Structures are given as C-alpha cells and as structure tokens.
Amino acid sequence: xxxxxxETCATALHADLGWALGTVFRAYLKASDAVVADLxxxxxxxQILTTAARAVPATQLSIAQHLxxxxxxxxxxxxxxxxxxxxxRRADPADRxxxxxxxTDQGRxxxxxxxxxxxxxxxxxxxxxDADERTALRGLLRRLALHADARDPVADPCQLVADTAAxxxxxxxxxxxxx
Amino acid sequence: xxxxxxETCATALHADLGWALGTVFRAYLKASDAVVADLxxxxxxxQILTTAARAVPATQLSIAQHLxxxxxxxxxxxxxxxxxxxxxRRADPADRxxxxxxxTDQGRxxxxxxxxxxxxxxxxxxxxxDADERTALRGLLRRLALHADARDPVADPCQLVADTAAxxxxxxxxxxxxx
DNA sequence: TATTGTTATACTCTATAACTATA
DNA sequence: TATAGTTATAGAGTATAACAATA
Numbered sequence: 001x002x003x004x005x006x007e008t009c010a011t012a013l014h015a016d017l018g019w020a021l022g023t024v025f026r027a028y029l030k031a032s033d034a035v036v037a038d039l040x041x042x043x044x045x046x047q048i049l050t051t052a053a054r055a056v057p058a059t060q061l062s063i064a065q066h067l068x069x070x071x072x073x074x075x076x077x078x079x080x081x082x083x084x085x086x087x088x089r090r091a092d093p094a095d096r097x098x099x100x101x102x103x104t105d106q107g108r109x110x111x112x113x114x115x116x117x118x119x120x121x122x123x124x125x126x127x128x129x130d131a132d133e134r135t136a137l138r139g140l141l142r143r144l145a146l147h148a149d150a151r152d153p154v155a156d157p158c159q160l161v162a163d164t165a166a167x168x169x170x171x172x173x174x175x176x177x178x179x
Numbered sequence: 180x181x182x183x184x185x186e187t188c189a190t191a192l193h194a195d196l197g198w199a200l201g202t203v204f205r206a207y208l209k210a211s212d213a214v215v216a217d218l219x220x221x222x223x224x225x226q227i228l229t230t231a232a233r234a235v236p237a238t239q240l241s242i243a244q245h246l247x248x249x250x251x252x253x254x255x256x257x258x259x260x261x262x263x264x265x266x267x268r269r270a271d272p273a274d275r276x277x278x279x280x281x282x283t284d285q286g287r288x289x290x291x292x293x294x295x296x297x298x299x300x301x302x303x304x305x306x307x308x309d310a311d312e313r314t315a316l317r318g319l320l321r322r323l324a325l326h327a328d329a330r331d332p333v334a335d336p337c338q339l340v341a342d343t344a345a346x347x348x349x350x351x352x353x354x355x356x357x358x
Numbered sequence: 359t360a361t362t363g364t365t366a367t368a369c370t371c372t373a374t375a376a377c378t379a380t381a
Numbered sequence: 382t383a384t385a386g387t388t389a390t391a392g393a394g395t396a397t398a399a400c401a402a403t404a
Contacts, residue, residue, distance in 0.1 A: 017301045018211065019226055019246075020320040021204045026247045027327035028197055047198055061385060067198075068205045070373060075387060097380045097385040122196045128326040129319065137319045140312055141199040147307040148206035240362065249396060254364060276362040276403045 024125075032121045035114060040080030044069060046118070048077060049103060049111050052087045057100035059092060066149055086110055203304070211300045214293060219259030223248060225297070227256060228282060228290050231266045236279035238271060245328055265289055 029043060039045045044067060051063050064074040078101065081087045086107035092098040103111065126134045208222060218224045223246060230242050237245075243253040257280065260266045265286035271277040282290065305313045 016226065016229060016297075017304070017317060017320070018207055018222060018297070019229075020317070020324040021200070021207055022222075022247065023324035023327055024320055025200045025204045027323070028200055032197065043197060043201075047195065050195060050198075059385075068201065071386075072374085072388085073372065092385095095381075095385080099386075118195075118197070125196070125327075126323070128322060133319055136315060137323075138196060138199070140308060140316045140319075141196070141203055143307060144206070144305070144316075145199040145202035148202055148304075238362080250363075251365085251397085252395065274362080274404070278363075
C-alpha cells in the first residue's frame, strides 16, 4: 500500500468541477442503490414514477428528454414499470401517437415509500454539511438543473470551443492493442 | 407537441437531489464533450492526466478507486494515454507489482491547455449563478466529494435501509418481453 | 495467501435503423 | 413529410474470471 493515496489524489482534483460532480453523483447512486434495487429501472424508474405521479401527465418522449434517456430505452423502462403495475400508458386524446404516462395507485404508494427512504439517503449523503449548507446546495443544484433542463440544445459550448486545435492527436477514442 | 413539457416535468422532480445531480452532471459532460473529444479516454482521461501530473505519483489502483473506475478498465485507459505519449508507467521502487503513473512533458502541456478550456466550460455551466454562488457551490461540492472519497466503504446506508420491505416486487431488474 | 496489473471473455447497456401509426 | 412509439440488432462499455508477477 503506497502512501500516495486518498488525500493526495483528492487534492489533485479538487479544483475540477467535473470530478466533484461525478464523485458526489456516484456517492449518491451508491448510497441509494439498495433503496431502488427492487424497483424496475432502478434510479431512473424512480424518476419516471415521480413524473408519472404528477397531476399533469407527461408523454414518454418528454420524460425521456428531461431524464436524459434515449426514447428507445424509455420503452423498456416503461414496459417494466407497467409490468410491475406501477404505471399505465394512456392514449393522449389530443395526439393519438403519444402516450400519457400516469402512476397507478400501487405506483403512488410505492413512490411515497421510496421518496421517504430516498430522502433519508439524501440527508446521509449530505451528512458532512450543516443544515444551512444543505439547503444552499440543494437550491443551487436545483437552479442549475432547471436551467440546463430549460435550454437543452446547449448551443453555446460549441462556440466556446470552436477553436478546437486538437490538444494531443485525433485518436479515434478506442483503445489500441499496443503495449 | 403537448403542453405538459419542460417546466411541468421539472417542478415534479425539483425536490429530488438525485435528479438535480444527474441533470447537472449530464449538462457538464455534454458541455465539455467537445474539449475532451480528442483526448484518449475522454473525461476520465483528463482526470487521470490531472492525477498523473501531480508531484506525488499515484498507482493505477489508487487512481481507479478515486475515479470510480474498474481496475481492468484503467488498464485500457492508460494504454491509450501512454500510446498518445501523455503518460508513462514507471515501476514503483517500493513495490514492484505496482506502477506509478506520471505525466510526460507532452502530457503536461496538453493538460494545461485542457484545464484552461475546461475552466471556461465550467464557468459556462454555472452561468446562471453569480460569482458568490459559484464559489459556494464549488466549495460545497468539493467538500462532499472529498468526504465521499475519504470513506469509500459507504457502510452506513446499508444500515439506513436495513428494513428493506420490498416496495414493489423482487423484479430481477431486467426487462420482460411482455406488453 | 493476498495484491497489482493484464488479458480474454461474457455480459449489460445504449443507440442505430427500420417499421407502424398517427399528424 | 415529420413525429411518437416500438422492435431488433449492432455496437460500446463494463465487469468477471483467470493468469503472472510480486508481496
């Protein structure tokens, strides 16, 4: 076991927002895995269920987009949730191509239980922050998420990095056999 | 196009820390994709490079653990980074099983360029927050990430959800053919 | 015997393409 | 013609298992 481990690596990356986001996100997923383990679709199943329990029904496509899921994957996820009796697909009277996703009574009661337990997990993930800091973080993340959700196109970053003078070489992203 | 879209769905999920984290993380990945597109390993390649550029060298395994990557995947990632001339594997004099990962000169100059451009992307992702809020968010996320990084085992959540009275049914997590 | 790193393989997950039905 | 949803399939990504070298 080399001495160069935890805090060394951490300090190296502490300025990287991407690393912090990824690490916290992974920690959340890991901490909440047990709660959603028996739910079809896991974490995404829970988020679908949350959307489906709302008063105003959303279509498969709109849910997929706002959850960052491909629409073909959404089909499978909904198949499983419907198979478990948690959601239903209903024809959109205004557009017979689309389906409204609504939670069943069973889905709502499952959601209530899951929400309570995930709330506990969230607090546990934030355990090293005090009450004010937790509120602040939740608020900031929520604003960022809503902002990102609103303007999905993400046009600007393309301009930001328009001067893409390849920093290394145009490696085709896939591993090479060499050693 | 149904009226139930963006803000409807968003309000439904705004209380969910997991959704916010995932959405912001995806937004970051999307915004920074172009910057790391030509770097072997993409985002993870960048984080490995950051670690490799530090004064105190880290081993493959320690990097893998702190980046949430399987050690077998780390081998491939390092193969590509080494193939591009950005990092080197050096024998750990204290333990000849382990390899120290160090950045080459080329790797350091590539890292400098990438860091600058990723910094711009980060600011762009945080564009809807003012300066104080950005600092606050970075600080809070950093503390959470360091905390999660320090105690990887994540023992507590298992106790938190010890009373796992399956909320739905023990679905084997995989999709069923039924419709 | 346990651990680091490597390799091959099997597996999971995702996305592409093609199709149906609506608009 | 374009869009919502479905399906099959190919492809990317991941992890398991087995191995070699070292502790």
